[in-house]
Amino acid sequence: MHNKPSVTVWNEYRHEKSDEDVRSVYPDGIHQAIAKFLLEAGFSTQTATLDEPEHGLTQERLDQTDVLIWWGHMAHDEVDDAIVDRVQKRILEGMGLIALHSAHFSKIFKRMMGTTCNLRWREIGEKERVWTVASGHPIAKGVRLHFEVPQAEMYGEFFDIPEPDVLVFVSWFAGGDVFRSGCCWQRGFGRVFYFAPGHETYPIYYDKNIQQVIINACQWAADHKNPGTPFGHVPEPLERLGN
Amino acid sequence: MHNKPSVTVWNEYRHEKSDEDVRSVYPDGIHQAIAKFLLEAGFSTQTATLDEPEHGLTQERLDQTDVLIWWGHMAHDEVDDAIVDRVQKRILEGMGLIALHSAHFSKIFKRMMGTTCNLRWREIGEKERVWTVASGHPIAKGVRLHFEVPQAEMYGEFFDIPEPDVLVFVSWFAGGDVFRSGCCWQRGFGRVFYFAPGHETYPIYYDKNIQQVIINACQWAADHKNPGTPFGHVPEPLERLGN
Amino acid sequence: MHNKPSVTVWNEYRHEKSDEDVRSVYPDGIHQAIAKFLLEAGFSTQTATLDEPEHGLTQERLDQTDVLIWWGHMAHDEVDDAIVDRVQKRILEGMGLIALHSAHFSKIFKRMMGTTCNLRWREIGEKERVWTVASGHPIAKGVRLHFEVPQAEMYGEFFDIPEPDVLVFVSWFAGGDVFRSGCCWQRGFGRVFYFAPGHETYPIYYDKNIQQVIINACQWAADHKNPGTPFGHVPEPLERLGN
């Protein structure tokens, strides 16, 4: 693993420009808030947004990225399919993907999962309590058995995802719902983590517990490289060749 | 699969004899209440209890059992290790095991899991809401997305079990906790299901939702037989023998 | 489950028309050979092929299909993306998918997996021995611990798929390779099974062992229905509503 893994924080970056409530919480955009605490945690960080050329996700940029964080909400459909193809290819080669909150409906997350990624939701600012159910997992390091988000958008089951390789967090909501809110998958040589807490007007990404999880997830997802496994036609049997 | 799988309901059967509150809910013992609805659902049913010779679990009885249901609470330690060995062996040969509620601390369940099976608990009669997170699983057939137990003992995370092969149910508790309350594992040729709802004084096993889950679990666990796979020394290489 | 699950066998059906060697083995097409033994096994069977309107996979046909078997090789790219969308949607609603041999590179299988589904291969007609590593699984019912395909195309690791929910078969090849040749996944409310043995000129689908696996897989995959789980906006908290 690199001493300093390189994280690119991608943000749709629309809400912050169009909505005063969002701007007041994230004046420079959610991506900058996330990039800031990752930088302080020792990562090399860059940002990229929807309205940049190629959404800021050129091949060169992806090649230099160990972990891609994805935040989108209103404009999933505006992401170019060719860029989704490119990101998927890079994940399968070993880049990590961390999909946050409403990114459950992003093209790239649905592409990696193969399912609808649908869920139930409600927005009344209720309390969310995040429980750690895989305390031994690297993403749970230094994270309390339970911590709270005072005001959250409820995301509830049924969540249409492949059974996670490891289920790390389950959320409890005051209104009576539960959610598999922290889920890990291996895909190709890349690692994927979905983390549900987050919102565009609740200041969730300033929360130290939330930041710790995202920092841990970046560290975990960065620790994977494509070993250059050969594919394709194998002309001679290994046995005949004796090697 | 048998048309009529044979289920043996095992109960410690102590509370019902010593405690008036328990007896008033389960006058014939929890085992009889469970056996009754399984019989009505079309299973061949027997019961067995701790104080019978060999705890009612003779080799002959086990050999004729497709699914064993286990309920214990106060007297886990009184179960003879030799009987635990016998039950484990039979599970690994293909008998299903359904461990209910406080059976998380039974010798046989801990034996099958290899972990402490410890958890957090609280008994204030709070509401439990059971959520189905694997709606496509046979044990969830005909079970609603969520159903409630009006008064329950809280069992909460962290629950020290091996990551389930399939997580079918997650429970929400009014007091703020969550629990992986319905979990499946394959062990040897047998299937194991843990289902948390249940209590000795709340009338949980008369609940139609709870009964449906247990019926489904029996059907699911019965659908496995030991194919008689050979083990041990293999004198000749298959290749040399050409078969 | 239906007493008679409905299976649609889809075949690209090109090789059989263009290549005498293939036609001599499968004069009516691979789909008819597969449909025949499934019909004898008690399934309701239909076939569909690439060159039919909508590739034979109309919405009506899919709605009436419990399990879809997919065989393709030369013309994966000619499958219309809109049909792939439709099939994926139907799988996620509960239809089973059984992908055979070179269908590892079909659009629909790659869509369900989210990975490249790449592998290593060699075609020298070497011996394949299929080992059952999950003897207790329904797809292994009545299947021997090992059986052989006298002449097979080698498919070898690394196979770029998500870790299977259950790995049922592993193949040994005389030339020195191994392959995870029978793999199960749950996706949405549907079940997916990949089975590697098969070829367009080796008469593999006439083999009784191979047929048994495919019959078992159809039975297993048919046993799943979409319970109609609600998704989307949930206006009121369950707690406030008290239900």
Place this chain on the structure above:
Amino acid sequence: MHNKPSVTVWNEYRHEKSDEDVRSVYPDGIHQAIAKFLLEAGFSTQTATLDEPEHGLTQERLDQTDVLIWWGHMAHDEVDDAIVDRVQKRILEGMGLIALHSAHFSKIFKRMMGTTCNLRWREIGEKERVWTVASGHPIAKGVRLHFEVPQAEMYGEFFDIPEPDVLVFVSWFAGGDVFRSGCCWQRGFGRVFYFAPGHETYPIYYDKNIQQVIINACQWAADHKNPGTPFGHVPEPLERLGN
């Protein structure tokens, strides 16, 4: 994680004393050969053997051990159950366990698995080829897609273990068998890895590929600590306490 994880290499250490063939390969015992390359790889290493007091596995020693490697063959039954209890407890608290070759039948490995851990075997010195099927996993770092053991004891399927959390290696044997030869499980806060290659007279632990896998496995297993999760009675609902 420690900069220098502490590994204790446990060996039955009987063969080396009683059998000239074994002694000629491992004059100081298999444990010393393993400890040597782990020391060179930067671990702090100790050894322990069956005939020491408490089999060398005092509570103090275990408390200072991050990863325990286990090698046993002839004398599994002589390991004291009380020591097995102690080791199991320590694994569940976070110590890693790496079980090598014939340790599949050790008391501690069977205890962690809950299954018979039985398998098929043959000893004719045939070639084993180890295939990496989870190339992205930390235990496969720097390990080739396939490597060979020129002369090996065959361990073959069916292997009666719980489905691994991650299957890292599958072995091919010249005689026609396959084996899931590298398997990972999480148990409590500890990580368990089983690695099949190894033998008392073939010089397998001098092989650089084998050493790389064991080094990787120690690094992987050391990366887990018990976060001190509370268990037991929880007197007040979190909701009532408002925290």
